[in-house]
Every structure is written in C-alpha cells, then in structure tokens.
C-alpha cells in the first residue's frame with residue numbers, strides 16, 4: 547500500500563506506517579506522475595486535487611484532506627472515479643476560534659477598548675463559528691449569528707441577515723466556506739459595496755478564505771481613507787498575496803489560524819480513522835500518544851485577577867501579534883509558504899490548567915477553553 551502525504555502534515559509516519567509505505571510530497575507543487583501508483587493520497591489545502599493531478603492515477607482508493615475547507619478538491623470527480631474521500635471537519639475549530647479571541651483581546655488592549663457590551667457578528671456558524679460562539683458565552687460580548695443555510699434547514703434559530711448583522715456589529719468574523727457559485731455564493735461576499743457600508747473602525751476578521759473579501763476593493767477603499775481595523779489570516783491568491791494591503795492591516799498572518807499542534811494533529815488522526823475504516827483495520831492510535839507536553843501547564847490566579855487579565859491569560863498561550871511580527875519581518879525574504887512550513891509551535895487554551903482559588907472568573911475561563919481546577 548503506497549501512501550503519499552503532504553510534507554506539512556504532522557505525524558503521518560506515526561499513524562500510517564503500519565498500513566503501508568509513506569512518502570511525502572510538496573503540496574503546492576504536486577505532479578500527476580507522483581500519484582500514478584499511489585493508493586492513499588493525504589493532502590492539505592494547497593493541493594488542487596483535480597482531473598489534471600489524477601491524470602495517471604491507477605490505484606487511488608482514498609483521498610483525504612486534513613482540513614475542513616474542500617474548495618481545492620474536485621469531489622464530483624472523486625465520486626465519478628469511485629475514490630473514497632474524507633475531509634477533517636472540526637479538526638481545527640478550537641484553533642481558529644482561539645485565533646479570533648486572541649485578535650479581539652489584542653485589539654481591546656492596544657486601543658483601550660472595553661469589550662463589555664460590544665457586538666460580535668459571526669458569519670458562518672459551522673464548526674468554527676459555533677466553537678467561537680460557545681467560547682464567548684458569558685464574556686459580556688453580544689453575539690449575532692448569520693448562517694442562512696443552517697437557518698433554512700432548521701439547525702439555527704437566531705440567524706440575522708448579513709447586511710443587518712454588519713450594520714449592528716462592532717466586530718465581524720467570517721467562518722464560511724469558499725463557494726464560487728449559487729444562492730449561497732461566498733466569493734467576494736464582502737465586495738466594494740459592502741466594504742463601503744462597513745462602520746468606521748469596525749474590527750473585521752477574516753480567517754476563512756481570502757476570496758471571501760475582495761482584497762483589491764479592500765485595498766482601494768483603505769487607500770481612499772476608509773477606516774477599518776483589519777485582521778487577515780487568509781488572502782486572495784495565496785501564496786502571492788496583495789502585500790500593498792499590509793500597512794492597512796492591524797494583525798496579519800500566513801493562513802495559520804488553524805495551526806495549533808492539536809489542530810493539525812487532529813486532522814491527521816481523523817484521516818487515519820477514515821483509512822482504517824476503509825481498510826477494515828483497527829484504529830488503535832490516539833492523539834494523546836503523540837502530543838508533547840506543553841511548555842506552560844499551570845497558572846494560579848490571585849485575588850486581584852480582573853476582567854482585563856483574561857486577555858493577558860489568553861495571550862500567555864497564544865498571542866497572534868507574534869505571527870503578525872513574523873509575517874512583517876520575513877515575508878519578502880522567506881515567502882508565504884516557507885513561513886507556514888516553519889510555523890512555531892502553538893498550543894490550545896486547554897493545555898493550561900488554571901488553579902482558580904475561588905475566583906469569580908473560573909467559569910468564564912472554563913468556557914473560554916482553559917482547564918480549570920480548584
């Protein structure tokens with residue numbers, strides 16, 4: 547059994563070595579010849595799995611992407627060829643939600659803004675939108691939700707139409723898939739007309755797909771005096787992004803919102819489970835077998851811990867300003883993909899146990915995702 551896996555997918559040898567021989571490939575530059583005698587293809591978001599790539603594939607039984615986004619995969623083609631397919635829904639929901647929380651707290655700190663009573667609009671209430679919603683329950687931030695698909699099929703009761711949500715929100719965070727056509731198209735969901743209507747100083751966070759916001763229109767509007775606070779993890783035309791936008795962006799990163807150690811490893815684990823199912827092989831390996839101990843494991847709250855310190859605690863685990871700094875310093879020299887590949891270790895809030903000493907913030911910290919003990 548030949549298994550070909552993206553070079554940036556962690557733990558593939560650890561999970562898959564018992565199932566076959568594992569070889570790695572450069573995901574951005576995959577060649578049809580590399581797939582010819584492959585049985586299992588494991589990709590990330592940068593590999594376009596289409597008719598051209600599968601041109602010589604003779605043995606392919608399974609394609610897995612260790613991501614939730616599937617805009618790089620021609621799923622109809624896989625269906626036609628009867629090649630089993632799986633993505634990894636939810637693998638990185640916690641990571642992206644924590645990226646957004648890190649952004650919101652950083653912005654609040656830097657601008658001396660109180661988040662109490664501010665309104666956050668969440669556009670797309672799937673794995674990530676829902677996780678963000680849950681983590682911010684009880685935070686004092688009002689939440690508005692927009693997901694017409696879930697609303698129409700009865701899975702969400704609180705939907706508010708996008709333009710209303712934008713008009714009422716101080717912060718908006720996008721968590722929709724990239725869909726290029728149809729009733730719920732998201733390509734340039736935020737186009738020049740919507741950009742023009744966004745409220746001054748609104749915090750606009752895009753950690754889904756770059757193409758959801760028209761980047762050229764955004765640049766033109768910022769160059770002509772539009773005042774927005776931008777947080778961009780994803781960009782149109784990655785890896786060749788519109789660098790002219792950077793001076794107008796408060797926090798920027800190289801499409802790493804989902805790249806916690808846990809998030810990436812969960813993606814591999816989910817594909818391992820799917821392949822084991824397909825091959826009727828017992829899936830005995832667990833994520834916990836492979837994750838290293840975090841560097842910080844325990845924090846004790848003192849009596850004077852306050853609302854303002856919640857952000858500080860979140861940033862102890864993950865401060866997205868680190869990633870913004872890396873991008874600004876090294877993008878031109880090292881390039882977008884290299885920065886993604888060499889991304890420093892990042893862990894999730896749950897890896898830190900907070901000893902709460904009866905603090906009134908214990909519940910809120912647990913809701914945010916920290917492990918809380920007396």
Ligand SMILES: NC(=O)c1ccc[n+]([C@@H]2O[C@H](COP(=O)([O-])OP(=O)(O)OC[C@H]3O[C@@H](n4cnc5c(N)ncnc54)[C@H](O)[C@@H]3O)[C@@H](O)[C@H]2O)c1
Nearest residue numbers: 614615670671672673674693695721722723753754803804
């Ligand atoms: N930056 C990163 O590292 C990173 C990591 C993970 C996911 N993503 C991106 O984020 C997207 C969302 O991830 P997820 O795990 O929550 O996916 P998901 O499929 O669980 O949820 C997407 C939600 O968006 C809703 N939706 C679709 N079209 C919509 C529209 N026009 N308006 C409002 N809602 C709409 C869907 O109904 C669904 O509930 C992914 O498709 C992926 O492109 C980026």
Ligand SMILES: O=C(O)[C@H](O)[C@H](O)COP(=O)(O)O
Nearest residue numbers: 590591592613614615638804
């Ligand atoms: O869709 C997703 O799940 C993410 O965008 C993904 O985590 C990031 O992209 P990748 O690391 O797979 O290139």
